[in-house]
Amino acid sequence: MTPAAQLANCVAAKFVKADPLDLVALCHELGLRIREVSAKGFDGALIRSKAGQKGIVAVKASIREASRKRFTIAHEIGHFILHKGMSLHVDQDFRINLRDGSTNDEEIDANAFAAELLMPTDFIGRDMQKTGGVGQQALERLARRYQVSARAMEIRLTNLGLKTPL
Numbered sequence: 001m002t003p004a005a006q007l008a009n010c011v012a013a014k015f016v017k018a019d020p021l022d023l024v025a026l027c028h029e030l031g032l033r034i035r036e037v038s039a040k041g042f043d044g045a046l047i048r049s050k051a052g053q054k055g056i057v058a059v060k061a062s063i064r065e066a067s068r069k070r071f072t073i074a075h076e077i078g079h080f081i082l083h084k085g086m087s088l089h090v091d092q093d094f095r096i097n098l099r100d101g102s103t104n105d106e107e108i109d110a111n112a113f114a115a116e117l118l119m120p121t122d123f124i125g126r127d128m129q130k131t132g133g134v135g136q137q138a139l140e141r142l143a144r145r146y147q148v149s150a151r152a153m154e155i156r157l158t159n160l161g162l163k164t165p166l
């Protein structure tokens with residue numbers, strides 16, 4: 001587990017009592033407010049207060065898939081917790097990339113944080129013990145339960161060394 005994922009694991013252990021994670025409640029605990037904004041050219045942004053203790057997570061209102069919106073918000077929470085010096089951060093569409101195929105360490109860390117927050121290793125491990133394996137249907141069921149896309153769940157399971165059908 002990377003340091004970013006470890007930190008997310010701590011946050012998840014502290015705040016996640018049941019899946020799926022209540023992102024609004026978590027943001028409230030952390031001093032963050034979520035604002036849906038009409039925006040072009042970016043998916044999400046983090047605006048931190050001057051003192052650094054509070055912030056606003058802006059997410060593009062027109063994102064249709066609830067799962068993508070959740071991942072975007074979780075990604076911005078990652079920036080808030082991991083990158084303290086960052087006063088304003090804007091994530092253009094291409095940055096939030098589940099594959100981590102990109103960009104720079106901060107984005108990779110924020111994605112790892114988001115994945116761990118939304119799909120905590122402990123929870124996934126427990127579920128996998130119950131289900132035994134992952135067929136296509138189980139994968140989709142897991143994705144629904146954690147309110148992430150099937151693709152995000154597939155990548156997550158692969159990264160955790162678990163077999164997926166695709």
Ligand SMILES: [Zn+2]
Nearest residue numbers: 091095107110
């Ligand atoms: Zn980012």
